[in-house]
Amino acid sequence: MKIGVVGGGAIGLLLAGLLTEQSHDVTLYVRNEVQKNQINQKGIICLPEENTYNPRALLIDELEQEELIFICVKQYDVEKLLPKLEHSCSTLVFLQNGMSHIDALDHFDYSNTIIIGTCEHAARKVNATTVRYTGEGKLNLALFKGDQKDFEHLNNHVSDNKFPIVLTGNWRHxxxxxxxxxxxxxxxxxxxxxxxxxxxxxxxxxxxxxxxxxxxxxxxxxxxxxxxxxxxxxxxxxxxxxxxxxxxxxxxxxxxxxxxxxxxxxxxxxxxxxxxxxxxxxxxxxxxxx
Ligand SMILES: NC(=O)C1=CN([C@@H]2O[C@H](COP(=O)(O)OP(=O)(O)OC[C@H]3O[C@@H](n4cnc5c(N)ncnc54)[C@H](OP(=O)(O)O)[C@@H]3O)[C@@H](O)[C@H]2O)C=CC1
Ligand SMILES: CC(C)(CO)C(=O)C(=O)O
Structure with a gap:
């Protein structure tokens, strides 16, 4: 599946690595040229195993069509990011802690599917290309707006033993x-x-x-x-x-x-x-x- 991951922080680096390992066609979208170049040259190193993954990195302003995009920025950065996503036709998956991004998403005029998630993986960013995976977990996802079929498609094509996804019915709960x-x-x-x-x-x-x-x-x-x-x-x-x-x-x-x-x-x-x-x-x- 062609998958975008937005945010080259702890969770973004981790998910881009894990999804690349699952043989998806992954692009990590970052916001600075230095990080983009470093990831394209060295790949993503995931500690403690020191696995190296080689997704492509692009700037967020170079966003391409993706089937699915995982949004891994902090929730206080979501509102500023939304205008950059509004012309994409992708299913968007938001993985923030907290809830204030919900207020921003309520006002986001987007015609495709939006999924909300909670992330039970734990990770810490070490540097621009390195992440420490500190706790294996899963993603819990719930449909926020849009088509139930996109939601199920994601479950059928992305969820895996090594990348577990649990679908739930009620995003607020x-x-x-x-x-x-x-x-x-x-x-x-x-x-x-x-x-x-x-x-x-x-x-x-x-x-x-x-x-x-x-x-x-x-x-x-x-x-x-x-x-x-x-x-x-x-x-x-x-x-x-x-x-x-x-x-x-x-x-x-x-x-x-x-x-x-x-x-x-x-x-x-x-x-x-x-x-x-x-x-x-x-x-x-x-x-x-x-
Ligand atoms: N880390 C964890 O273990 C867990 C995190 N979460 C949640 O996941 C979310 C992400 O957390 P985490 O990865 O730790 O945070 P980080 O701060 O490590 O990473 C956030 C990244 O988003 C990037 N970013 C911000 N705005 C944009 C933009 N417009 N375009 C592209 N990239 C952008 C930042 O870029 P830059 O580096 O340039 O500032 C940064 O690299 C948070 O809501 C957090 O609560 C949930 C469970 C566990
Ligand atoms: C669950 C907990 C509290 C684990 O440290 C966490 O999600 C966090 O640190 O943000």
Missing amino acids: MLHNKLIINSVINPITAVFQVKNGALLSNPHLLYLAQSLCKEVANELKLNEQEQWERIRGIIEKTTENDSSMKTDIENNRKTEIDGILGYLLQHSDNPKPLINNYYHAIKALEMEGV
């Missing part, structure tokens, strides 16, 4: 289930600069995590106990991981807090003291880093 995980683990680990596992091993952080989980579950009308069990499971699986928000703060980068807790604040009429405090704590850390 799927995103809420991921949003609550990122709402609890990411801000607390970023504020306290601890690995995910500290949210279980430190009783005070455990208290904070459970309290935040309760508030977010109430807001999303999810069962608090069930959600805490899910979150606990993810923390146990990622004990030694640094959350993406912790890493962003450490490296003085913008975080995705606006699309995570910011989204919850924006769409709620009720007072949400913990969500509000963690939102402002992360914004304060972002400002201190700039």
Whole structure:
């Protein structure tokens, strides 16, 4: 299948590599010439196995017709990217954490199929051509708008043992289930600069995590106990991981807090003291880093 991947960051490099391995005709779209040239010369190196993959790299402004495009930019970059995609006839798959890209997609006048996904793979970008695959996972996808047949086609032609895709029926439910995980683990680990596992091993952080989980579950009308069990499971699986928000703060980068807790604040009429405090704590850390 002719597949585009937009964004030469952690997830974009990883997916471009994995899809190339599955023998798809892959083009990775990046936004700077240096990265484009380096990928075309050296390929993508995927650690820890040091596998090298050779998809083609082009600039986003050189976008060609693709059957399918995976969008792997951070959610705060989605809105600016949309005008570059509006003349494409591809099925678009958006793989962002958080939910504020949904507001942008609601206003996106696009006549082809749009799919929303959550990504359970974990990866960190090492440099322009190298990615470290830190956790094997799967993609959960749900139809946002368009043709059910495109959705099934993607499942039949792209999903594979080495690239598992799970189709779900309700995109909002799927995103809420991921949003609550990122709402609890990411801000607390970023504020306290601890690995995910500290949210279980430190009783005070455990208290904070459970309290935040309760508030977010109430807001999303999810069962608090069930959600805490899910979150606990993810923390146990990622004990030694640094959350993406912790890493962003450490490296003085913008975080995705606006699309995570910011989204919850924006769409709620009720007072949400913990969500509000963690939102402002992360914004304060972002400002201190700039
Ligand atoms: N990394 C992970 O393990 C996981 C990430 N996710 C989610 O996936 C999404 C992507 O994350 P991640 O890969 O880690 O983020 P990165 O910051 O590593 O990568 C994002 C990439 O998008 C590129 N980009 C931004 N705008 C454009 C554009 N207009 N055209 C082309 N490229 C563009 C950036 O380019 P440049 O380098 O030039 O700035 C950057 O390379 C996020 O929403 C994240 O929450 C979900 C699950 C796990
Ligand atoms: C699940 C979790 C919290 C794992 O670290 C994650 O998705 C992130 O770091 O953004």
